[in-house]
Amino acid sequence: MSEIMLExxxxxxxxxxxxxxxxxxxxxxxxxxxxxIGPNGAGKTTLFNLLTGVYKPTSGxxxxxxxxxxxxxxxxxNHKGIARTFQNIRLFNNMSVIRNVMVGLHNQPEFKCNxxxxxxxxxxxxxxxxxxREKAKELLRIFDLEEERNNLACNLPYGKQRKxxxxxxxxxxxxxxxxxxxxxxxxxxxxxELMDIIRFVREKFDMTILLIEHDMKLVxxxxxxVTVLNFGTELASGETSEVLNNPKVITxxxxxxxx
Amino acid sequence: xxxLIDGLSLGSIYALIALGYTMVYGIAKMLNFAHGDxxxxxxxxxxxxxxxxxxxxxxxxxxxxxxxxxxxxxxxLAYKPLRGAxxxxxxxxAIGVSYFLQSVAQLIYGAKSQPVTIGNFGSVAVGxxxxxxxxxxxxxAGAVIMSxxxxxxxxxxxxxxxLAVSEDRGAAQLMGINVNKVITVTFAxxxxxxxxxxxxxxxxxxxxxxxxxxxPGIKAFTAAVIGGIGSxxxxxxxxxxxxIIEKISLSIPVLAPYTTALEFSLLIxxxxxxxxxxxxxLKREKV
Amino acid sequence: xxxxxxxLKHHINYIGVGLFLVITSVMMFMGVLNxxxxxxxxQIAYSIILAVSLNLVVGFLGELSLGHAGxxxxxxxxGCFFAKYMFAFTDSKLLVxxxxxxxxxxxxxxxxxxxxxxxxxxxxxxxxxxxxxFGEIVRxxxxxxxxxGGALGxxxxxxxxxxxxxxxxxxxxxxxxxxxxxxxxxxRAITAIRDNEIAARAMGINVTFYKLLVFVVSAxxxxxxxxxxxxxxxxxxxxxxxxxxxxxILVMVVLGGMGSITGxxxxxxxxxxxxxxxxxxxxxxLAALKFLIYAIILIAMIIFNNAPALNPVKERLGDYKNxxxxxxxxxxxxxxxxxxxxxxDHAAWHRIPxxxxxxxxxxxxxxxKNNQNGGDKK
Numbered sequence: 001m002s003e004i005m006l007e008x009x010x011x012x013x014x015x016x017x018x019x020x021x022x023x024x025x026x027x028x029x030x031x032x033x034x035x036x037i038g039p040n041g042a043g044k045t046t047l048f049n050l051l052t053g054v055y056k057p058t059s060g061x062x063x064x065x066x067x068x069x070x071x072x073x074x075x076x077x078n079h080k081g082i083a084r085t086f087q088n089i090r091l092f093n094n095m096s097v098i099r100n101v102m103v104g105l106h107n108q109p110e111f112k113c114n115x116x117x118x119x120x121x122x123x124x125x126x127x128x129x130x131x132x133r134e135k136a137k138e139l140l141r142i143f144d145l146e147e148e149r150n151n152l153a154c155n156l157p158y159g160k161q162r163k164x165x166x167x168x169x170x171x172x173x174x175x176x177x178x179x180x181x182x183x184x185x186x187x188x189x190x191x192x193e194l195m196d197i198i199r200f201v202r203e204k205f206d207m208t209i210l211l212i213e214h215d216m217k218l219v220x221x222x223x224x225x226v227t228v229l230n231f232g233t234e235l236a237s238g239e240t241s242e243v244l245n246n247p248k249v250i251t252x253x254x255x256x257x258x259x
Numbered sequence: 260x261x262x263l264i265d266g267l268s269l270g271s272i273y274a275l276i277a278l279g280y281t282m283v284y285g286i287a288k289m290l291n292f293a294h295g296d297x298x299x300x301x302x303x304x305x306x307x308x309x310x311x312x313x314x315x316x317x318x319x320x321x322x323x324x325x326x327x328x329x330x331x332x333x334x335x336l337a338y339k340p341l342r343g344a345x346x347x348x349x350x351x352x353a354i355g356v357s358y359f360l361q362s363v364a365q366l367i368y369g370a371k372s373q374p375v376t377i378g379n380f381g382s383v384a385v386g387x388x389x390x391x392x393x394x395x396x397x398x399x400a401g402a403v404i405m406s407x408x409x410x411x412x413x414x415x416x417x418x419x420x421x422l423a424v425s426e427d428r429g430a431a432q433l434m435g436i437n438v439n440k441v442i443t444v445t446f447a448x449x450x451x452x453x454x455x456x457x458x459x460x461x462x463x464x465x466x467x468x469x470x471x472x473x474x475p476g477i478k479a480f481t482a483a484v485i486g487g488i489g490s491x492x493x494x495x496x497x498x499x500x501x502x503i504i505e506k507i508s509l510s511i512p513v514l515a516p517y518t519t520a521l522e523f524s525l526l527i528x529x530x531x532x533x534x535x536x537x538x539x540x541l542k543r544e545k546v
Numbered sequence: 547x548x549x550x551x552x553x554l555k556h557h558i559n560y561i562g563v564g565l566f567l568v569i570t571s572v573m574m575f576m577g578v579l580n581x582x583x584x585x586x587x588x589q590i591a592y593s594i595i596l597a598v599s600l601n602l603v604v605g606f607l608g609e610l611s612l613g614h615a616g617x618x619x620x621x622x623x624x625g626c627f628f629a630k631y632m633f634a635f636t637d638s639k640l641l642v643x644x645x646x647x648x649x650x651x652x653x654x655x656x657x658x659x660x661x662x663x664x665x666x667x668x669x670x671x672x673x674x675x676x677x678x679x680f681g682e683i684v685r686x687x688x689x690x691x692x693x694x695g696g697a698l699g700x701x702x703x704x705x706x707x708x709x710x711x712x713x714x715x716x717x718x719x720x721x722x723x724x725x726x727x728x729x730x731x732x733x734r735a736i737t738a739i740r741d742n743e744i745a746a747r748a749m750g751i752n753v754t755f756y757k758l759l760v761f762v763v764s765a766x767x768x769x770x771x772x773x774x775x776x777x778x779x780x781x782x783x784x785x786x787x788x789x790x791x792x793x794x795i796l797v798m799v800v801l802g803g804m805g806s807i808t809g810x811x812x813x814x815x816x817x818x819x820x821x822x823x824x825x826x827x828x829x830x831x832l833a834a835l836k837f838l839i840y841a842i843i844l845i846a847m848i849i850f851n852n853a854p855a856l857n858p859v860k861e862r863l864g865d866y867k868n869x870x871x872x873x874x875x876x877x878x879x880x881x882x883x884x885x886x887x888x889x890x891d892h893a894a895w896h897r898i899p900x901x902x903x904x905x906x907x908x909x910x911x912x913x914x915k916n917n918q919n920g921g922d923k924k
Contacts, residue, residue: 355844
């Protein structure tokens, strides 16, 4: 019996008259690697934005580990355990690599330290800073970024920026990790490495992962289940190999390519 | 009643200035802080030309030329290098340009205000209230300019290119629109409008000083925000409304000293409650 | 780690201001510091407080505030108003100064909170206009309130020329608080909001809280600067706190470098000194020269720091600067200068160009990927 980590019920949003996401019902089991695929403009990223509170849904609801998060703010949703990366990498470009991760660690209870304590360097400030730095280094080591920790994030090569974004998201100690096209812009070697990392993250952190990806090799290689979105609605859901061979899905993709 | 008329004539000036603001903001997506100071330069151009040639008409033509050229210069030298930089950087540069124009004007002409007479317009009596002809001309000119601008944007190729750039600069560029050229033209038109604004300003308030454009500039921006930034009819309506509010507030003794505070409070209130103003459109930030 | 190693960089500001304080105080007790120089130092001190506190908003949070003089105005009026009544109970000027600084700072902080509220909904140009409007509103109100002296201004007992010592001590305290804040997790959260607000929210950073915190802290110190000004230049007059003064503070921040506290200190000192020299030597319309200098500083600095086309030049200059710094620090403390340690404080602000490059790359790669996918399918 595996429990459900994320469940959406008739989730939808419309902008003006356009239904960008309509009636989406997906359920992601604990510890699962779940893929979200679909042609460009199918509403995948919009769905991520709904799940992270960037947009408020106009219909339906969603639950994390049984708790409803539909009306929560972005910050609250992150506190409850959903972290994400972005399609068009959004690092803190003018901060060093390690500081990027430390921002992710900001809300962890063990590093609690209110602004006044920091302003006057009262006891607690240094120990919390030191612990944060150690923890951040640990995370960077996992992603093989420790060497670059003092470089500016914007000076990292592209593939490493993607990795840093994942490390930063993990730093918030989520239950569910949303990856928005993690392999975009990576070469085949990097993609293969990324697949290993994603698997590793799942094992090591006991993480549930929902990812959007265009690279079918990656999806077929690591996702246990997928949902295909097309024009904001679910086209198909189920086990990866089944869904990828579904004729409807193939038409949707090829149709998109011909345009 | 006469307060209302006064308000309308003041409002017509604000509206004219606001047109320039709203146009540049709508297309170049920047708050051209120096717009008010371009108006000031226009006023000095008129002052000097009248002193030299004695002809108000020539003065207006010269002012339009000077302002247009100045607008293009400012855009090329100060704003264009910053295309793609943060809005904060552009805004600070605009403030710098505003200061530059003011201080140069003061170094050349002195800080004292100087009288400028474009012409004597007199007034028409409607019932027992007198309406200054200059105000009527300003209002009419505002309406004409507004319609001309709307037509220009809707009917000409350049106008449509402007619309495209204002909607989505990147996409417009991909469609083969020369974004730089469009923005330069926008500044040229905006600055020409500033010259009109100087003309009508001087018709109603016949004196000029280096800080002439500063306060009206900020107030006109308020007007543009009230009307909905980027909207041409919005600028007109906002200008009129602000003019009327200012005159009404000035006519009430308790409120009079606080008029500026009142107008700015209105600005803050509108930005908080309805940042899109009366006629503006909502823009969603893409994630 | 940071605890054990002494980093010159982290203490340079305290050392600089501290030395300045010691030297000038010694000079005063020896009687070789004249009154006008003492006044100039007071001016420099409150300018530093203003510049650094504005830098917190502009350089670290990344929002433009054009109403910093407004916060100063509120602090100045309220602090001096309080001082006036306090003098009825005590003769100790020092006590009155300290208490009124706290009062002025706190009242300004309340206003900072109020102005911070719009900052939650507005950004960029709109927020700048709101702060500008706020400054003008405050000024208009104080101009018309008879309780505060109306158009004549508010006078209180003038502090002696030794005020500069207190002012410089306040500068040190402010530097302590500001630098600690910026170098803590809270400072990281603030710069994260500046760099990418959307990502900061997604990381669970409470953007509301930090924006308000920045505005409150910044206004608090602006208020204190106002009280120091009030005790130095009584009567406090509304016309001093104009939009022009807000811009003057902004010029200091821009000249010193957005996000650099050391820069703000140096620029505030420089600008105040230039100002002092110009106002004593220029009169009438030539006074506009000051604003011309400001204008040129604003335009030149911003274009130099932000224009994408100038990036290669800057990189070369940066290399050169690092080489020189390496040599200097090598000579001084025999330790290799590590440019990466400067990262946060120096904040080569908004490096849009590299981002543009990256976006271009990204879009290229995506199209590539899609084609591959299509190929796979077929």
